[in-house]
Amino acid sequence: MKKPLSKCFAYNLFVLVFLGVMFLGSAQTYAQTTVAGKVSDDAGVLPGVNVIVEGTTIGSVTDFDGNYSISVPENENVLVFSYIGYTKQSVSIDGRTQIDVTMSEDAQGLSEVVVVGYGTQRKADLTGSIGSIGAADIVSKPITSPDQALAGTISGVNITNRSGDPGSPISVNIRGVGTPGVNDPLWVIDGVPIVQTTNITVNTSSTTDSNPLAGLNANDIESIDVLKDAASTAIYGARAANGVIIVTTKRGKRGDARVTYDGYSSFASIRNTIDVLDVDQYIDVQGQLGTDLSQFRGQPYVDWQDLMFKSGFVQNHNVSVSGGSEKATYFISGGYLDQEGI
Incomplete structure (x- = not known):
């Protein structure tokens, strides 16, 4: 006959299960991390600083008080801060949700x-x-x-x-x-x-x-x-x-070859059309004006706006390859844009 679990063992098992659930919950939350903070220099806050998730097009800009907020995907861990006249900084997130950055002037660029x-x-x-x-x-x-x-x-x-x-x-x-x-x-x-x-x-x-x-x-x-x-x-x-x-x-940067793709597709259509009379309403108005309605017999009704305008398909694809060594760098790109009229 098996002995029942001791109270101590049951308690430890409960703690392990609880911690496991909390770990999974925190991992799921990290997948949708929102990082915020303030950017400043020696003189005070810096408005208009570009904050970009490295290697993506996800970005934000600091407000007049130097504050920013940006959503970071699960597999990204570096934020890049850039501003005219200041040295670009790359900061690792490492699970943080509050990152304050102090930027320094680019002495080489200013001189x-x-x-x-x-x-x-x-x-x-x-x-x-x-x-x-x-x-x-x-x-x-x-x-x-x-x-x-x-x-x-x-x-x-x-x-x-x-x-x-x-x-x-x-x-x-x-x-x-x-x-x-x-x-x-x-x-x-x-x-x-x-x-x-x-x-x-x-x-x-x-x-x-x-x-x-x-x-x-x-x-x-x-x-x-x-x-x-x-x-x-x-x-x-x-x-x-x-x-x-x-x-x-x-421009290309030193390092291994890096291939980047960016593209989108969408539909374009006329936003508003002019509200006009249909065939019955038009004949009724002409009748009130005393027009001979016999001339309208057998005439088809045509929605000219619907006939002229259509939905246009837009697609844009861009591919680039960049890299280099200490002696030379390269950046090669190509793009395809096709936009149908409406």
């Missing part, structure tokens, strides 16, 4: 000497208003052209696209009309100024015949910085009188 037309200028000496968007802000939007990522993102920047087609000419104004006849800013892509063809009209406005971003894939852009003030002329000369838009593309 870098830039060659200008009339001498040299340190980046740290540049004053004025600067707006910036990062890669996470760009790829998170269903856009067909990189210039669409700027629309409604940076204050004071107005973008007009004349046709809406991918790569079509655009007109950009930064803080309103500047130099009479020429309102477009200077575009600088990877350090190379882009010359645009401008048509000047009699009303002292201008339109461009090109789109500097037409040949770029939105997924290949690392950041877009907008220098809004005339102080930018100290670096780029008189061509920067209407502002400067600096585009930096992605």
